[in-house]
Amino acid sequence: MPEATPRVPGQHVLQPPTGTRDFYPIELARLRFIQDAWRRTSITHGFQEIDGPTFEHLDLYTIKSGEGIVSELFSFERFQGEKRFALRPEFTPTLARLYASKAASLPKPTKWFWMQNCFRAERPQRGRLREFCQWNCDILGTEPIGSPDQEPEAMARMDAEIIATCVAGLEKLGLKPSDVKVKIGHRAAVVHMLTAGGCPLDKIDAGLAWLDTYLKVEEPKFRGAGAALGLSSGAIDQLIGVLFKGAQGEPPPAARRVLELVTELGIGDWCVFDYSIVRGLAYYTGMVFEVHEASGAERAIAGGGRYDKLIELFGGPSTPAVGFGMGDVVLSLVLQDRGLMPSDKQIARELGLRPDVVVISNGSGESDAAVTPTLAALRKAGLHARRPYKATKNIGKLLKDAADQDAQYAMILEDGGMVTIKDMDKNVQRPEKAKLAEVVGSVRVYLPVGGLSG
RNA sequence: GUGGCUAUAGCUCAGUUGGUUAGAGCACGAGAUUGUGAUUCUCGGGGUCGCGGGUUCGAGUCCCGUUAGCCACCCCA
Numbered sequence: 001m002p003e004a005t006p007r008v009p010g011q012h013v014l015q016p017p018t019g020t021r022d023f024y025p026i027e028l029a030r031l032r033f034i035q036d037a038w039r040r041t042s043i044t045h046g047f048q049e050i051d052g053p054t055f056e057h058l059d060l061y062t063i064k065s066g067e068g069i070v071s072e073l074f075s076f077e078r079f080q081g082e083k084r085f086a087l088r089p090e091f092t093p094t095l096a097r098l099y100a101s102k103a104a105s106l107p108k109p110t111k112w113f114w115m116q117n118c119f120r121a122e123r124p125q126r127g128r129l130r131e132f133c134q135w136n137c138d139i140l141g142t143e144p145i146g147s148p149d150q151e152p153e154a155m156a157r158m159d160a161e162i163i164a165t166c167v168a169g170l171e172k173l174g175l176k177p178s179d180v181k182v183k184i185g186h187r188a189a190v191v192h193m194l195t196a197g198g199c200p201l202d203k204i205d206a207g208l209a210w211l212d213t214y215l216k217v218e219e220p221k222f223r224g225a226g227a228a229l230g231l232s233s234g235a236i237d238q239l240i241g242v243l244f245k246g247a248q249g250e251p252p253p254a255a256r257r258v259l260e261l262v263t264e265l266g267i268g269d270w271c272v273f274d275y276s277i278v279r280g281l282a283y284y285t286g287m288v289f290e291v292h293e294a295s296g297a298e299r300a301i302a303g304g305g306r307y308d309k310l311i312e313l314f315g316g317p318s319t320p321a322v323g324f325g326m327g328d329v330v331l332s333l334v335l336q337d338r339g340l341m342p343s344d345k346q347i348a349r350e351l352g353l354r355p356d357v358v359v360i361s362n363g364s365g366e367s368d369a370a371v372t373p374t375l376a377a378l379r380k381a382g383l384h385a386r387r388p389y390k391a392t393k394n395i396g397k398l399l400k401d402a403a404d405q406d407a408q409y410a411m412i413l414e415d416g417g418m419v420t421i422k423d424m425d426k427n428v429q430r431p432e433k434a435k436l437a438e439v440v441g442s443v444r445v446y447l448p449v450g451g452l453s454g
Numbered sequence: 455g456u457g458g459c460u461a462u463a464g465c466u467c468a469g470u471u472g473g474u475u476a477g478a479g480c481a482c483g484a485g486a487u488u489g490u491g492a493u494u495c496u497c498g499g500g501g502u503c504g505c506g507g508g509u510u511c512g513a514g515u516c517c518c519g520u521u522a523g524c525c526a527c528c529c530c531a
Contacts, residue, residue: 015504015522065531071455072529090531118531123455125525281531299530325531362489395489403491412489422490429490 019122019130026344031133033347034328034335035115037172038135042113045165047137050112052094058084060093063313064283074119074130087119090325091136092307093314099140100316108141109158127299127330137165138323140311153257155320159287159306160261162322166291166302167267169326174340177269180301184259184289185277187305189252193242197235205282207231212278214244243276258287283307287322293334301334302326345406356383356449357409358402363393367413370436374413377440383447399424409447411439421446 016022023031042049058075075086088094091114099110114136124130139162142154163182170180187208194207207229214222226236251259251273262271279288288305292298304324311319335341348354359374361367371387378385388401395412402410403424412420419436422429439446 018522061531069531072531092531120530122529123527124523128530279531283531303531391484393489394485394487396491398490400491410490420490424491427491 017130019124019128021129021131029344029347029351029353030332030341031328032351033342034173034331035133035135036351038113038115038169038326041165041169041172042115042135042137045111045137045161045168047111047113047165050095050098050114051116052091052098053088054116055085055087056094056097058086060097061086061089064093064310072121074121089118089120091116091118091134092138092310092323092325095136095138095323096310096314096316099319100311100314103311103316103319106140108144110140111138112140113137127333129329133328135169135326135328136323137162138321140321141319151320155286155306155308155322156257156261158320158322159258160265162304162324163258163262163271163289164265164267166289166304166324166326167270170291170301173331173335175334175338179294179338179340180270180291180334181294182267182271182289182291183274183277184255184262184271184287185274185279186252186255186258186287187278187284188254188286190243190275190278192252193235193239194229194231197239198230198232200230203229208278208282211239211243211276214240255287279303279305283310283313285309289324291326293337297337298333299330301330348406354384355386355402355405355407357385357411357447358398358405358407359385359387360395360398360402360410360412361393362395362412362414364415366415370413370417374411374436374440378443381440381443383443383449408449411447 021027039049058070058073061069061073069089070086073086073089075084077084095112095114099106099112114134116133117131118134119131122128122130139158142151142158145151145154163184167182190208190211191204194204195201199207210222210225210229213225217225223233223236226239227233231239255273259268259271259273262268277288277290278284279290284305285308286306289303290300291302292300302324304322306320306322308318308320311317311321332341342350357378359371359378361371375385375387386405386407388398390398390401392398399410399422407424410422410424412422413436414420414433417436418433419439420429420433421439434446
């Protein structure tokens with residue numbers, strides 16, 4: 001007797017892997033709503049969309065971040081001697097690769113955006129998942145300059161443009177300066193203070209990392225570590241005062257021009273200079289910024305800055321570059337916190353998912369038979385047409401079904417080739433029945449949709 | 455990788471010192487009222503009580519393990 005082995009799926013195949021999400025229609029519509037704002041913002045600001053592979057050679061990531069990064073990656077290798085690969089944890093290395101290999105033929109500046117999923121092997125928590133969607137905008141190079149002394153101005157313009165694009169994306173989703181703050185910092189200013197205080201040039205990266213620990217360790221320990229970097233006691237006092245206690249109100253000269261330009265671009269009230277924003281990453285070289293929820297809730301919504309040495313590191317020509325990244329996870333939380341995530345119905349409307357018309361039979365055999373050809377004709381005319389999948393012949397329930405689907409019109413098929421058309425938004429129907437053939441022949445007259453109705 | 459909390463229907467939750475066949479509201483489906491998005495009424499589908507083991511005559515309930523989620527560390531491109 002053959003063994004009966006019921007294939008009962010274990011729970012591990014019923015649940016998505018840790019830190020990943022299933023997107024049912026509603027959830028996917030919310031993601032698309034955000035992506036739609038990102039994409040339109042990118043395009044109106046002159047960026048072109050690019051993409052690369054979902055996985056890269058593992059080396060691509062260790063070049064920039066060292067071997068230590070490997071534990072944060074989903075990496076894998078094939079058995080037959082191929083190299084090791086990793087799912088992309090971010091897009092910047094791919095971007096640098098793309099730019100470096102075609103740099104000579106690309107316009108100056110090159111403005112690219114990217115919007116796809118990334119993977120990081122971290123323990124999930126609020127605002128952090130193992131798979132998420134990220135929006136990146138980058139400006140590679142600057143507009144042509146006549147002489148080297150114009151370079152700071154050219155770079156400041158790109159810096160401001162990047163910040164403005166980031167802000168525009170947030171604004172498109174309904175956020176206001178009272179909801180979020182763009183904190184702008186500048187590496188150069190902090191590096192200058194470190195070197196002036198006695199920190200040797202080859203320890204600057206360590207010095208920036210040290211400053212990043214201020215809020216996490218006891219002050220004596222912090223001061224001890226600072227002294228080990230060669231900093232005098234007075235220099236440490238000054239750094240603490242300026243970065244964390246707001247002792248210096250004036251932004252440094254290096255950042256001043258960017259702040260002027262963001263004001264010119266009309267987003268000055270979103271931005272504030274903050275010395276303590278240095279960003280942990282070693283590759284930032286100038287302006288850096290982070291976007292936070294105004295009350296400090298949630299993680300950073302977005303972050304970015306200038307990385308002028310990175311393209312070179314990936315084998316390209318020396319190219320100044322600036323960009324930012326924004327993830328969907330924290331952004332969604334902030335939109336919810338602020339009550340800015342529209343209703344499912346509103347999102348469906350904005351994404352163009354709303355049905356134009358639902359075709360209802362009056363219940364006679366003749367009308368029942370006419371539903372399918374009518375649907376086909378309306379769809380051929382370009383409408384989003386549906387029919388109820390209900391067994392009832394109760395017109396009230398069928399209209400309710402049409403209303404539940406947020407249809408703009410209901411069309412009731414009557415005997416003798418006639419139809420009743422009801423405008424669901426206005427809750428009125430045409431006093432006269434119309435001829436079905438005529439309606440199908442002139443749908444725009446009888447069923448004005450797409451913003452044509454008044 | 456470390457710790458804390460949590461897990462019952464699609465959702466929000468009941469479920470007594472351990473005791474019959476695990477319930478309610480909402481949602482969903484069908485029907486009734488000559489055909490207009492409402493109300494009401496009737497009926498119905500739905501549950502591996504996260505999963506696995508243990509204690510017990512008997513476990514949704516007690517114990518152990520495990521998985522997932524949330525939160526905090528680490529980290530945060």
